Amino acid sequence: xxxxxxxxxxxxxxxxxxxxxxxxxxxxxxxxxxxLALAGEDRSPEALEAIRRHYGLDQPLPVQxxxxxxxxxxxxxxxxxxxxxxxxxxxxxxLPVTVELSVLAILIAAALGVGAGVLAAVRRGRPAEWLANGxxxxxxxxxHFWLGLLAILYLSVATGLFPASGFVPFLEDPVDNLHHxxxxxxxxxxGLAAIIMRQTRSAMxxxxxxxxxxxxxxxxxxxxxxxxxxxxRNSLIVxxxxxxxxxxxxxxxxxxxxxxxxxxxxxxxxIDAVFQRxxxxxxxxxxxxATAYIVINFFVDxxxxxxxxxxxxxxxxx
Amino acid sequence: MTVLTxxxxxxxxxxxxxxxRVLRRLRRNPLAxxxxxxxxxxxxxxxxxxxxxxxxxxxxxFARVFVPPGSPGxxxxxxxxxxxxxxxxxxxxxxxxxxxxxxxxxxxxLGVPLGLAAGYFRAWDAVISRFTxxxxxxxxxxxxxxxxxxxxxxxxxxxxxxxxxxxxxxIRVVRSDTLRLKSLDFVAAAVVDGASDLWVLTRHILPNAxxxxxxxxxxxxxxxxxxxxxxxxLGLGIQPPAPSLGTMLATAQQFAARAPWAAVLPGVVIMxxxxxxxxxxxxxxDALDPKGDRx
Numbered sequence: 325x326x327x328x329x330x331x332x333x334x335x336x337x338x339x340x341x342x343x344x345x346x347x348x349x350x351x352x353x354x355x356x357x358x359x360l361a362l363a364g365e366d367r368s369p370e371a372l373e374a375i376r377r378h379y380g381l382d383q384p385l386p387v388q389x390x391x392x393x394x395x396x397x398x399x400x401x402x403x404x405x406x407x408x409x410x411x412x413x414x415x416x417x418x419l420p421v422t423v424e425l426s427v428l429a430i431l432i433a434a435a436l437g438v439g440a441g442v443l444a445a446v447r448r449g450r451p452a453e454w455l456a457n458g459x460x461x462x463x464x465x466x467x468h469f470w471l472g473l474l475a476i477l478y479l480s481v482a483t484g485l486f487p488a489s490g491f492v493p494f495l496e497d498p499v500d501n502l503h504h505x506x507x508x509x510x511x512x513x514x515g516l517a518a519i520i521m522r523q524t525r526s527a528m529x530x531x532x533x534x535x536x537x538x539x540x541x542x543x544x545x546x547x548x549x550x551x552x553x554x555x556x557r558n559s560l561i562v563x564x565x566x567x568x569x570x571x572x573x574x575x576x577x578x579x580x581x582x583x584x585x586x587x588x589x590x591x592x593x594x595i596d597a598v599f600q601r602x603x604x605x606x607x608x609x610x611x612x613x614a615t616a617y618i619v620i621n622f623f624v625d626x627x628x629x630x631x632x633x634x635x636x637x638x639x640x641x642x
Numbered sequence: 643m644t645v646l647t648x649x650x651x652x653x654x655x656x657x658x659x660x661x662x663r664v665l666r667r668l669r670r671n672p673l674a675x676x677x678x679x680x681x682x683x684x685x686x687x688x689x690x691x692x693x694x695x696x697x698x699x700x701x702x703x704f705a706r707v708f709v710p711p712g713s714p715g716x717x718x719x720x721x722x723x724x725x726x727x728x729x730x731x732x733x734x735x736x737x738x739x740x741x742x743x744x745x746x747x748x749x750x751x752l753g754v755p756l757g758l759a760a761g762y763f764r765a766w767d768a769v770i771s772r773f774t775x776x777x778x779x780x781x782x783x784x785x786x787x788x789x790x791x792x793x794x795x796x797x798x799x800x801x802x803x804x805x806x807x808x809x810x811x812x813i814r815v816v817r818s819d820t821l822r823l824k825s826l827d828f829v830a831a832a833v834v835d836g837a838s839d840l841w842v843l844t845r846h847i848l849p850n851a852x853x854x855x856x857x858x859x860x861x862x863x864x865x866x867x868x869x870x871x872x873x874x875x876l877g878l879g880i881q882p883p884a885p886s887l888g889t890m891l892a893t894a895q896q897f898a899a900r901a902p903w904a905a906v907l908p909g910v911v912i913m914x915x916x917x918x919x920x921x922x923x924x925x926x927x928d929a930l931d932p933k934g935d936r937x
Binding site: 335338343346354461464465469471477571573576580584601609614618 | 771772775776778780781782783787788790791792807864868871872875876878891894895898899905906912913916917919920921
């Protein structure tokens with residue numbers, strides 16, 4: 325167990341270092357002089373010289389990289405070219421929105437996906453399975469931003485049940501906050517729900533035909549007890565696995581969903597930055613996404629070994 | 643060599659009977675047939691769309707903007723600039739399929755050799771695994787954001803960003819199939835016979851891994867089509883005035899109050915394309931599954 329953790333920690337640290345190098349090199353691949361990009365409006369030679377000195381652009385590349393990492397560790401992601409605000413303070417206002425949206429989407433997806441997956445496996449060959457399978461296929465194939473667009477048009481605008489856009493912080497008004505975020509979270513969760521459903525169904529079919537379930541049935545356990553006891557344990561692994569693997573898709577999805585529903589989160593910040601060529605913000609966004617992916621997947625693997633004892637023993641994430 | 647050609651010849655004939663069995667299973671599955679017909683039709687329309695489209699995609703008519711569907715001359719109506727929606731959907735679907743194929747080609751060209759190497763050479767496995775981890779850390783949208791910042795937004799860059807993001811999936815399936823095939827007798831026989839690593843990989847392992855690669859490609863294409871739609875919708879993909887289903891939806895969002903129908907059709911086409919690929923991919927996987935009709 326300890327060895328497995330150490331290996332995983334070392335691998336994650338290495339990946340983190342590599343992605344920092346990629347972002348660092350990527351920024352230097354930007355067209356034009358980085359000092360010009362960082363300068364924004366004020367392009368006088370003195371201003372450019374000051375920027376070169378501040379960011380160490382006159383130093384050799386390895387030195388620049390070391391300074392870059394040093395600033396990152398101190399939480400200094402630079403300053404937005406457009407607004408002049410530090411990127412770190414932009415992140416502290418934007419991130420909670422995205423985290424709330426994503427966590428809510430995962431919860432909705434887990435509830436829908438596990439429920440439909442178990443139903444499809446238990447009701448094998450019946451209309452319920454066909455319906456669940458069909459919905460899952462549609463969930464995989466539908467463009468979610470389009471679903472969001474239709475939801476705004478036909479649910480928010482037409483009926484007024486949900487606000488079409490905007491956001492209220494949770495601490496300000498929890499009810500209004502949920503009212504604003506529930507529709508985007510459902511939309512974001514549908515794709516994930518489809519994947520969880522298919523995996524749950526497959527895992528359930530495997531375990532329903534396994535020896536231990538046959539034993540449980542043979543010793544007279546009620547079918548409901550067999551299903552809930554074994555299904556729940558397995559679904560937990562499925563949900564954790566899918567969330568770990570699909571985290572990239574979830575982040576991409578959150579960006580689009582925020583854009584459609586006008587949520588002032590990480591995604592909106594990203595898209596705005598691209599169109600305003602706000603390079604320090606783009607750089608921070610890319611690096612932060614990579615870091616989040618690596619760190620969360622490390623914890624997913626830890627959680628995994630807690631849920632599934634086989635991994636603890638063999639040290640091999642199946 | 644003469645002795646050892648026998649097992650190789652046997653694999654060849656076995657693969658022919660396997661192919662007929664797979665095709666028979668596909669023909670007997672109505673969902674497979676329907677999705678295949680839909681895809682063939684879509685491919686045909688996409689290929690011929692420059693000639694089939696009733697109007698030029700750029701032909702504006704400011705006297706007839708937002709004509710609703712079913713109007714004479716414009717079966718699916720017109721958009722904010724009076725351009726024919728049917729023509730733009732046909733060429734938009736063509737662009738979707740282009741990006742889908744281009745992205746998947748990118749991921750296969752880079753992912754298949756890496757997957758083969760990771761599965762075949764132990765020493766390379768760790769290095770390629772770290773490379774995979776690195777790629778996974780950059781979701782396709784973030785990859786596209788970076789590429790758009792460096793090289794500008796375009797159809798090609800969108801396809802490359804999606805394709806790069808799909809490489810880890812290709813490496814994973816090719817690597818595990820290579821590991822499986824490597825342990826089989828006919829590969830061991832070829833190695834004993836003195837075949838070079840390159841020969842074994844290209845003549846024995848790659849041909850036998852084609853079915854998993856094929857399945858991976860059929861599930862990756864719809865994902866790439868959805869990815870293109872997202873990127874174009876956000877302005878990071880195909881640039882106006884070039885027709886794209888994603889940018890059509892972005893325009894529809896701006897004018898949703900005036901022409902709500904414009905937000906429906908392009909989405910239905912994207913979903914239809916992706917659904918046909920996903921259904922066919924499922925059917926193909928079932929047909930290729932040696933365990934048969936278990937599920």
